[in-house]
Amino acid sequence: MTTYIIRRLLYTIPIVSGVLLLTFCLFNIVGGDMSIEYAGKNADAETIAEIRHEYGWDKPLFLSWDSQFIDHFKNALTFDFGRARDRELVSDKIKRGIGPSLALTVPMFLGVLIISVSLALVVAFVRGTKLDVLVVVICIAGMSIPYLSFIMFGQYFFAYKLGWFPVFFSPELSIPEYVTLPVLIGIAAGLGGNLRFYRTVMLDEMRSDYVRTAFAKGLNARRVLFKHVLKNAMIPIITRVVLAIPFLFLGSLLLERFFGIPGLGYLMVEAIGSRDYFVINAMTYISAILFVLFNLVTDVCYALVDPRVSFE
Amino acid sequence: MTCRNSVILFLCLLAVGGCGKRSSKSSDEMVLNHALYTKITTLDPGQSRDVYSHNVISQICETLYQYHFLKRPYEIVPLLSEDMPQISDDKLTYTIRIKNGVMFADDKCFPQGKGRELRAEDFVYAIKRVANIKYLSQNWAMFDNRIVGLDEFREYTKSCKSEEEVDYSQEVEGLKAVDDRTIVVKLKRPWPQFIATALADSVTSPIAKEATDYYGKDIVSHPVGTGPYVLKQWRRGSYVELARNPNFRGELYPSEGEPGDAEAGYLDDAGRMMPFADKVVWTIIEEYQPAWFLFLQGKLDASVIPKDSYSEVFAETGEMTPKMKQLNIQLKTFVDPSTFWVGFNMQDPVLGKNKPLRLAISRAIDRQKFIDIFFNGRHLVAHGFVPPLMDSYDPNISQRGYAKYDPNEARELLKEAEAVHGGKIPTLKLAVPGTDSFSRQMGQFLQRQIEDIGLELELDFMDWPTYQEKVNTRSAQMFTAGVSASITDAEDFLGLFYSKNWAPGSNKFNYANPAFDEMYETVTIMFDSPERRKLYREMEIMVLEDCPAAFLNHRVAYVLIHNWYKNYKPHAFAFGMSKYRRVDLQEREAYKELLKKVK
Numbered sequence: 001m002t003t004y005i006i007r008r009l010l011y012t013i014p015i016v017s018g019v020l021l022l023t024f025c026l027f028n029i030v031g032g033d034m035s036i037e038y039a040g041k042n043a044d045a046e047t048i049a050e051i052r053h054e055y056g057w058d059k060p061l062f063l064s065w066d067s068q069f070i071d072h073f074k075n076a077l078t079f080d081f082g083r084a085r086d087r088e089l090v091s092d093k094i095k096r097g098i099g100p101s102l103a104l105t106v107p108m109f110l111g112v113l114i115i116s117v118s119l120a121l122v123v124a125f126v127r128g129t130k131l132d133v134l135v136v137v138i139c140i141a142g143m144s145i146p147y148l149s150f151i152m153f154g155q156y157f158f159a160y161k162l163g164w165f166p167v168f169f170s171p172e173l174s175i176p177e178y179v180t181l182p183v184l185i186g187i188a189a190g191l192g193g194n195l196r197f198y199r200t201v202m203l204d205e206m207r208s209d210y211v212r213t214a215f216a217k218g219l220n221a222r223r224v225l226f227k228h229v230l231k232n233a234m235i236p237i238i239t240r241v242v243l244a245i246p247f248l249f250l251g252s253l254l255l256e257r258f259f260g261i262p263g264l265g266y267l268m269v270e271a272i273g274s275r276d277y278f279v280i281n282a283m284t285y286i287s288a289i290l291f292v293l294f295n296l297v298t299d300v301c302y303a304l305v306d307p308r309v310s311f312e
Numbered sequence: 313m314t315c316r317n318s319v320i321l322f323l324c325l326l327a328v329g330g331c332g333k334r335s336s337k338s339s340d341e342m343v344l345n346h347a348l349y350t351k352i353t354t355l356d357p358g359q360s361r362d363v364y365s366h367n368v369i370s371q372i373c374e375t376l377y378q379y380h381f382l383k384r385p386y387e388i389v390p391l392l393s394e395d396m397p398q399i400s401d402d403k404l405t406y407t408i409r410i411k412n413g414v415m416f417a418d419d420k421c422f423p424q425g426k427g428r429e430l431r432a433e434d435f436v437y438a439i440k441r442v443a444n445i446k447y448l449s450q451n452w453a454m455f456d457n458r459i460v461g462l463d464e465f466r467e468y469t470k471s472c473k474s475e476e477e478v479d480y481s482q483e484v485e486g487l488k489a490v491d492d493r494t495i496v497v498k499l500k501r502p503w504p505q506f507i508a509t510a511l512a513d514s515v516t517s518p519i520a521k522e523a524t525d526y527y528g529k530d531i532v533s534h535p536v537g538t539g540p541y542v543l544k545q546w547r548r549g550s551y552v553e554l555a556r557n558p559n560f561r562g563e564l565y566p567s568e569g570e571p572g573d574a575e576a577g578y579l580d581d582a583g584r585m586m587p588f589a590d591k592v593v594w595t596i597i598e599e600y601q602p603a604w605f606l607f608l609q610g611k612l613d614a615s616v617i618p619k620d621s622y623s624e625v626f627a628e629t630g631e632m633t634p635k636m637k638q639l640n641i642q643l644k645t646f647v648d649p650s651t652f653w654v655g656f657n658m659q660d661p662v663l664g665k666n667k668p669l670r671l672a673i674s675r676a677i678d679r680q681k682f683i684d685i686f687f688n689g690r691h692l693v694a695h696g697f698v699p700p701l702m703d704s705y706d707p708n709i710s711q712r713g714y715a716k717y718d719p720n721e722a723r724e725l726l727k728e729a730e731a732v733h734g735g736k737i738p739t740l741k742l743a744v745p746g747t748d749s750f751s752r753q754m755g756q757f758l759q760r761q762i763e764d765i766g767l768e769l770e771l772d773f774m775d776w777p778t779y780q781e782k783v784n785t786r787s788a789q790m791f792t793a794g795v796s797a798s799i800t801d802a803e804d805f806l807g808l809f810y811s812k813n814w815a816p817g818s819n820k821f822n823y824a825n826p827a828f829d830e831m832y833e834t835v836t837i838m839f840d841s842p843e844r845r846k847l848y849r850e851m852e853i854m855v856l857e858d859c860p861a862a863f864l865n866h867r868v869a870y871v872l873i874h875n876w877y878k879n880y881k882p883h884a885f886a887f888g889m890s891k892y893r894r895v896d897l898q899e900r901e902a903y904k905e906l907l908k909k910v911k
Contacts, residue, residue, distance in 0.1 A: 033781075034777075036780070036781060036784055036785075036816060037777045037780055037781060039448075039450065040361055040450035043450065043452075043453065043816065044452070044453065044456065046445060046470075047445065047448065047452060050445050050446070050448060050470075051448055054446075054448060083529065085353070086353040086354055086532065086548070087354065087356075087359075087529055087532045088532065088533065088548060093548070096547075096548070152601060155601065155602060155605070156601070156605070159605065160605040160608070160609065163609075167602050167605045167606050167609065167611075168595065168597060168602045168603075168605075168606055169550065169551075169595070170551075170595065170611075171545065171547070171551055171553065171593075257598060257599055258599050258601070258602060259602070260550060260595065260596070260597060260602065262547060262548075262549055262550035266549065267549065270351065270549070272775075273775055273776065273777075274776070274777065275775075275777040
């Protein structure tokens with residue numbers, strides 16, 4: 001297992017290098033000259049040239065020890081992301097945003113997971129009944145409603161009309177106060193698709209011989225569902241769940257924007273809109289590393305839950 | 313993990329941070345609650361160029377001069393200066409005395425954390441800092457080739473390796489602190505807008521060198537000023553909180569304004585010491601829905617009217633709805649000195665040499681319909697580019713018919729245009745900044761109007777940086793744009809057509825007219841007079857005749873305020889206004905009950 005993990009960790013080097021090369025090419029070659037944009041309106045040529053010099057954009061792209069790509073590589077490896085366009089340290093921005101983002105996405109993620117897996121087991125057990133049909137119809141309806149509509153309705157009805165939750169972030173509010181409604185909206189919006197997926201997974205398992213055997217041996221439904229079916233359905237669940245974890249770091253743009261949650265989703269989109277290369281680069285790099293690591297975690301988990309999978 | 317454990321974990325995560333709940337505001341504290349509709353980027357006056365950052369900075373950092381809060385037409389009055397400057401006969405030397413006893417706010421950057429007295433050299437340092445090329449200020453264009461010796465100082469800074477290495481003790485002949493309270497500025501040529509453009513702008517706010525030395529690059533989030541408020545907390549992208557500056561010398565609320573001010577209650581606080589509010593909080597809310605709900609809940613003192621909430625505010629008759637009246641919400645309107653247009657790139661081979669084509673496009677646009685659809689009929693049709701609030705605005709300009717909507721004439725002009733072009737006009741391309749639904753709808757409206765006369769128009773929606781790059785590199789054929797004035801002088805608007813300002817300068821039309829240029833060079837050194845206003849108007853007509861743009865609309869701002877929000881007199885150049893505002897705490901408290909009844 002250790003050899004396998006080391007080998008997989010070594011694989012991350014070319015993958016992360018590829019990501020670095022890609023982001024470098026996207027921003028420094030395809031993206032064009034950012035110094036004009038950074039200089040603002042009515043800037044003179046001298047100021048633009050000075051900006052190029054300040055950010056090192058006047059250096060050769062590749063073919064030099066002091067090239068822009070080497071700098072880019074070096075900064076990424078040392079996690080020195082520099083200063084954003086507004087001159088704040090990128091690392092400070094990320095540190096500040098990660099808490100609110102995770103406070104929003106982690107409960108949302110767990111809520112969706114727990115509710116949808118549990119319900120999926122139940123509806124798979126009662127498949128073909130009116131309840132099953134009803135749940136499927138609700139799921140499809142939920143999937144058909146745009147995410148934005150969930151947010152706008154939830155904010156209007158529960159926060160403004162009923163006044164149960166705050167409409168927007170405020171410094172006086174604690175994290176649970178300002179994330180509860182967005183979390184609930186996120187769960188409601190995410191439930192449809194997830195429940196349908198897990199229902200399909202569970203149905204596949206429910207048709208297996210071992211389930212019939214278990215019932216024939218006299219095991220009760222709860223034991224069959226939660227001990228046997230759930231365990232055997234873990235592979236697709238792990239794939240979906242573990243690979244989703246790195247994206248929790250990226251926050252949720254729309255929820256953050258509508259509820260004023262100062263998280264990383266918002267930061268990333270703002271950075272894209274204003275071509276804040278430094279922020280986008282840092283976020284992409286961190287996401288890539290997390291994605292590669294969680295891919296490895298997924299593979300390890302496969303072997304842990306399913307003895308048929310080996311580390312060979 | 314069992315289901316039960318997962319639920320417990322979920323609840324625990326929700327509870328994270330619960331311990332860190334902040335204490336709520338005490339009810340007798342006067343807090344101004346504002347919304348900012350976009351993020352602020354800096355609190356460093358030398359770097360700030362956008363109105364939102366300016367708005368916050370101006371409460372912390374003062375300027376030598378400010379606009380009078382109540383008087384109209386707008387009048388500039390001293391703020392940190394004792395009086396208006398003494399200007400030499402040749403209009404080149406300005407001598408300014410600063411007020412005695414003005415203190416910087418207490419800050420860690422000063423010895424023992426105690427703010428020191430403001431000195432003339434703090435202004436000199438602020439301007440030199442903008443001139444320092446290593447500082448990369450976006451404001452240098454304001455001073456370029458204006459002050460004797462300042463361009464040479466900028467040249468010197470090019471030889472320095474970094475911002476920190478620049479020696480600010482190097483003398484600039486035209487920018488001196490002759491003693492602790494006197495500043496002398498020598499200009500290279502007369503600059504009639506010097507006071508309004510530079511000395512009343514945050515960019516020249518005094519900077520304590522101790523602060524920049526102490527904070528270095530982090531000065532962007534540590535403003536140290538002399539104003540009525542100090543920065544208490546700035547959570548970037550989220551909110552800004554200011555608290556009273558205990559070192560503020562105090563300022564009296566104006567005792568005179570324009571006729572009608574007393575009746576409107578704007579003089580109720582005349583002669584009282586400002587600021588009134590203990591705290592100012594700006595919440596950054598980029599979506600209109602939550603901002604609107606917060607306003608209706610009474611958590612914001614004022615709000616713009618979101619396009620989709622217009623019918624909630626106004627009845628069919630144009631009056632405010634009974635709900636708004638019941639909630640005692642008041643409407644304030646004012647003409648914002650701004651102009652928006654569809655610009656033509658005059659260096660484009662198809663458009664640039666084809667005046668009938670440009671005129672045809674201009675005649676094809678129904679501006680009133682455009683305003684009705686996109687701004688609920690609230691804006692004004694732009695018959696020229698100088699907005700109504702400007703000193704030189706020609707009240708009869710509408711009679712000249714430059715904004716006429718006449719599709720038949722447009723079709724005739726198109727025939728002429730095809731003759732000039734030597735065949736069918738190829739598909740034109742309009743660059744639109746923004747990919748949101750509003751930008752798309754606006755683009756589609758213009759496309760339909762222009763295509764109605766027989767032209768083909770392709771829309772090119774893009775993000776703001778891409779748009780800027782396209783326009784600045786003169787590669788956009790047509791583009792939508794607009795500008796808002798920062799002073800009452802229309803010189804800024806005229807500069808948009810001066811050939812030496814071609815893109816990436818402010819002349820994004822790349823328009824060139826030698827006769828216009830000659831007049832522009834004459835008027836830029838003329839002080840306000842009937843003669844100059846006449847020249848301004850002639851220059852505007854000259855541009856309108858050449859039609860480098862189809863001017864569309866002037867914005868009219870509609871602002872709703874709660875009845876507890878006092879001294880809200882609309883101001884087109886509204887910077888540093890929080891000190892005037894007052895909140896009637898009893899009325900604010902009573903609103904909660906009122907809201908329950910209305911709901």
